[in-house]
Each structure stands twice: as structure tokens, then as C-alpha cells.
Amino acid sequence: MNTNDHTPNGFSTRAVHAGEPRPRIGGAVSMPIFQSSTFETREGESYDDIRYIRLNNTPSHDVLHQKLAALEGAESALSMSSGMAAITTSLMALLQPGAHILAQRGLYGGTGSWLVHELPKLGYTCSFFDGQHPEQWEGLVRPNTALVLCETISNPLLEVVDFDQVVQFCRRHGFISIIDNTFASPVWFNPLSLGFDLVAHSATKYLNGHTDLVAGCVMGSSVLVSRIRKCLNLFGGTLDPHACYLLQRGIKTLELRVGAQSENALQLAQWLSLRPEVRRVFYPGLSQHASHPNARKYLRGYGGMLAFELSGTSDQAVTFCQNLQLGVYAPSLGGVETLVTIPARTSHVALTPEERRKIGISDGTIRVSVGIENISDLKDDFIRGLAGAMS
Numbered sequence: 001m002n003t004n005d006h007t008p009n010g011f012s013t014r015a016v017h018a019g020e021p022r023p024r025i026g027g028a029v030s031m032p033i034f035q036s037s038t039f040e041t042r043e044g045e046s047y048d049d050i051r052y053i054r055l056n057n058t059p060s061h062d063v064l065h066q067k068l069a070a071l072e073g074a075e076s077a078l079s080m081s082s083g084m085a086a087i088t089t090s091l092m093a094l095l096q097p098g099a100h101i102l103a104q105r106g107l108y109g110g111t112g113s114w115l116v117h118e119l120p121k122l123g124y125t126c127s128f129f130d131g132q133h134p135e136q137w138e139g140l141v142r143p144n145t146a147l148v149l150c151e152t153i154s155n156p157l158l159e160v161v162d163f164d165q166v167v168q169f170c171r172r173h174g175f176i177s178i179i180d181n182t183f184a185s186p187v188w189f190n191p192l193s194l195g196f197d198l199v200a201h202s203a204t205k206y207l208n209g210h211t212d213l214v215a216g217c218v219m220g221s222s223v224l225v226s227r228i229r230k231c232l233n234l235f236g237g238t239l240d241p242h243a244c245y246l247l248q249r250g251i252k253t254l255e256l257r258v259g260a261q262s263e264n265a266l267q268l269a270q271w272l273s274l275r276p277e278v279r280r281v282f283y284p285g286l287s288q289h290a291s292h293p294n295a296r297k298y299l300r301g302y303g304g305m306l307a308f309e310l311s312g313t314s315d316q317a318v319t320f321c322q323n324l325q326l327g328v329y330a331p332s333l334g335g336v337e338t339l340v341t342i343p344a345r346t347s348h349v350a351l352t353p354e355e356r357r358k359i360g361i362s363d364g365t366i367r368v369s370v371g372i373e374n375i376s377d378l379k380d381d382f383i384r385g386l387a388g389a390m391s
Ligand SMILES: *Cc1c(COP(=O)(O)O)cnc(C)c1O
Pocket: 082, 083, 084, 085, 108, 110, 111, 151, 180, 182, 183, 201, 202, 203, 204, 205, 214, 215, 216
């Protein structure tokens, strides 16, 4: 390594400059899109050198992968066609036949459904652990347990587990640890530095940030990522070059966006907790939130996601959402615009009201993905929503 190299380490510096080709291609300041499915064979190339979109090795992929790795301080990164493709491909690449995995209870709905409904068909088994009770984890270990899957911030109640405990538990048993860092984003948390083996993202959310593509990724050591890559090359859940371009473009402003979203979320959470129409507010940055100590210990910021419980029925929660003029009543998260959803009607619709109540989600719980709008405008919009719901 050339020690004279200036290695800039600020987050946005990395997000903007990491992976950019030198010399610039045709002098282009913005990385061009390589919309070509295949590439000419060069003299002396072997089968392993073939470049083809499905093999995740076009110039568009290379730049994106280096940027993604830089965001998490990883040796290596790999993009996929969705967050679900990232999670499912990674697990299937790493598990031996018949393996047992331990997954945090309350994972993202798609991940949870895949673990419960699809994984067993492939001959794997899965048990769920309570993130808030590490003393129970040992009891779930089986001789064939191989991997632990958790999330940085849970949905929709924004719980944060004690990550040191997860890492120590995995090290003690030799389990591979994977964490879905979508909700915190690499701006606020870098799980690899704490000892997690792999970090996954739905890049659809904060990494892209503009609500205009679906993508996923996984970052970690070159050894693990290349195992996943071999599997991805054959499973085929590859990201298209145009989506690679959009994602690497979105990443450049990640820190600015997440900073603004998190600042708005804290202000909105504090403001909501003083409103008479609101029974409870869930935001890891509020001192009354049960996960606040873990969030303070591990995260550099509290993120742009919050939830609150209206003192009312689920119909009133719907009316709140419909009465917003800025906030959009739509699923998903992480974009520049504020989105609201009702978990009882979306992510947790499959549970009975009783089951939902047990895990702390009432029919009037509203989840907010806070955008970058002006905070006064957002509060005015929420006043409009509350007035409509309570009238
Ligand atoms: C959205 C999401 C996923 C799935 O990502 P897709 O890009 O929709 O496939 C996985 N994990 C979390 C935490 C998510 O929010």
C-alpha cells in the first residue's frame, strides 16, 4: 500500500468517492451505466473471467460493490435484486443441509414468513429468540444450530437488542451472525465493527432513499461474501445495471438524508408524546423507550422511524393517515418523503388482535417513516391528521 495515499475517512467522503473509477471513464464525473448484458472475451481469459450481468461483475456492479463495502467498513460487498434476495441467498449459501437457525422474534414480515413457510421445505429448521431476554438463548441451541439472524432496530416498535451479547453468544458457539441493518443504516451503526460476520440491507429503503427501486445487499469478509456470490450467480437474484446506477447515486447523499430524517423523527417523537390524542410514542431516542439504553450504547443516531398509538380505534388510525396531505399512506420506508402505515393492517395483519396486543401493537398504532420535509410543515400535517381522526 502506498502510505502517501490520503485515505479520507469521513462518511460522506466515502459515500461520494469510494469505488469511482480512476481514470474516470471518458472523463465522466458521474459513473456511466453499463447497460450491456455481456462483454467481449479478451485474449487469455478463462471461463471464470466471463462478464455477464447475472454474474454480478459488470463495471456498474464493481463500482456499487466498492461503495457498499466502504459504507459498512467491509472487506467485500454484494448487491442483489431485493432485500429479500439478499437475505434468502445469503442464508442458503451459508447453511449446510439440515441446519438449524436462530432468528430474532419480530423480524421484518417477509423475512419472518420465509423462515416459517419456505425454509422448512428446504430441510432447514428455525427457532425464534426474544431479543430482550438473552438468558433464554442458550436453551434454544441445538447440535445443528449454525447461524443467528437479527435486526438492528425492530419493526414497528423500534426495539434494539444488546448486540455485544449476540456477538458473544455466536462466538461462544461458532455460529455465523447476520444482522439486517436496514432501519439504522450504516450512518448510525456498523455491525461488522462490533464483531458481526455479515450485515444485510434492504437497499430499497435508506441506502437508495428515493422510493424508486428495489435492491438488497450484503457486506462482510471476502471469504463469506464470495461464498454468497457463487450462490447468487446461480440463483440469479442479480441487480440490473440501471438499478446499480440509481443505487450508487442515492448512496452519495445517504448521510445528509439520514441526518435530516433522524432530526425530524426526534422532534416529531417529542412533539407527539405531548399531544393529548396520542397514548404512546415509540422512538429509540426517547428516554422513556425501553430500548433507549441499548440504542444509546450502540447507535450513533436514532434513525428516521417512529411509531405512535392513537387513543382511538383502527378506523380512526386510518382516518389519520388519509387526512395527511404531505405524509403518504403507503408501506415501505427510508425515502425522502414521509410515509405512514398501520401495522395491524399491513406488516402484522396475519396476527389476531390478541396476538398483536401481546407483542405491543394495538389496532391504533401508526408507523411513520419520517422524511426530510420541513419539520413545521410536518407538525402542521400531523395536526391535520389528528384533528380528522378525533373529530
Ligand atoms: C423492506 C425490508 C426487507 C425486504 O427488502 P425488499 O427490498 O423489500 O426485498 C428486509 N428487511 C427489512 C428490515 C426491511 O425493512
